[in-house]
Amino acid sequence: MKTQEAEHPAPQRGDSLGGRLRWRLRRWGLLPQPQAILLPLENAVESALRPVEPPAHFRARLRNDLAFAVRRRVTGLVVEYPKPLRESIILGLAAGALAMIIAVLVLIFRSRLVGAGR
């Protein structure tokens, strides 16, 4: 997978003057060919990006979640990625705060009504 892209690609319109100059110098043999410089880096990148596998428990859980979503989809329900916990907490807090405000307003209104009745 490595530099079979052996030859240095020709400079393009957006390239800097320095880039074009380096390209010329390499063509004239005054600078070393880039693949020689970059080969060790390619090897290092390859070992740094060694393939990894998902944890088995995650793989199984996601398979189950998707199967559940598929079943819901078949029955005509909307498939949706489960909302993150944080979002649920914020919504819960907002609903709680709203309920508290309404309760306080009701209490104030009631106490005023009682006061006016006396």
Added chain:
Amino acid sequence: MTDQEEQSFVESAKNDPGIFGELYERYVDRIYNYIYHRVGNVHDAEDLTSRTFFRALSHLQSYEDKGVPFSAWLYRIAHNLVANWHRDRKRRPVVALDDVVLRGLWEEHPEVVTQSQDNVRYLREAILRLDADRQGLLVLKFSEGLSNAEIGNIMGRSEGAIKSLYHRTLLALRSDLLKKGLDIG
């Protein structure tokens, strides 16, 4: 499985979503691997992998084979989700705590931790500092083993453009590492 077989498989999955499980089994490792190397930690890799497959499931009907294989379509979804993830992180940057503490919060794969020589670690960090396209290109090429043409399909660029981008990416990476005092080569 040839491209044609895969295509007929995907068409079947459109009519029978139960078959989607087979597609999941076929691609989950590759998509997870791609995302893991793009975000650098297990937690976000799992979250984004889940999102990729849920999005694929909900948009499966809109997938059409226009010369782009199903795998490329999945990678595109993953690529876009990772790009959004990076954008969000830039908007809400992580507070610069002690580097060691921060690294401790990142749950890494055992196979990655074992290769914990400093050079490899610095290199992985340098790859994560690259812009999204360059980072994606390196992961697709080295970790996924895709050709320039396949990467071009995923990134919506020509094979020549990928080749050129690849070369610039290596030069940029080398220059970044040299600035940090690390000379690989």
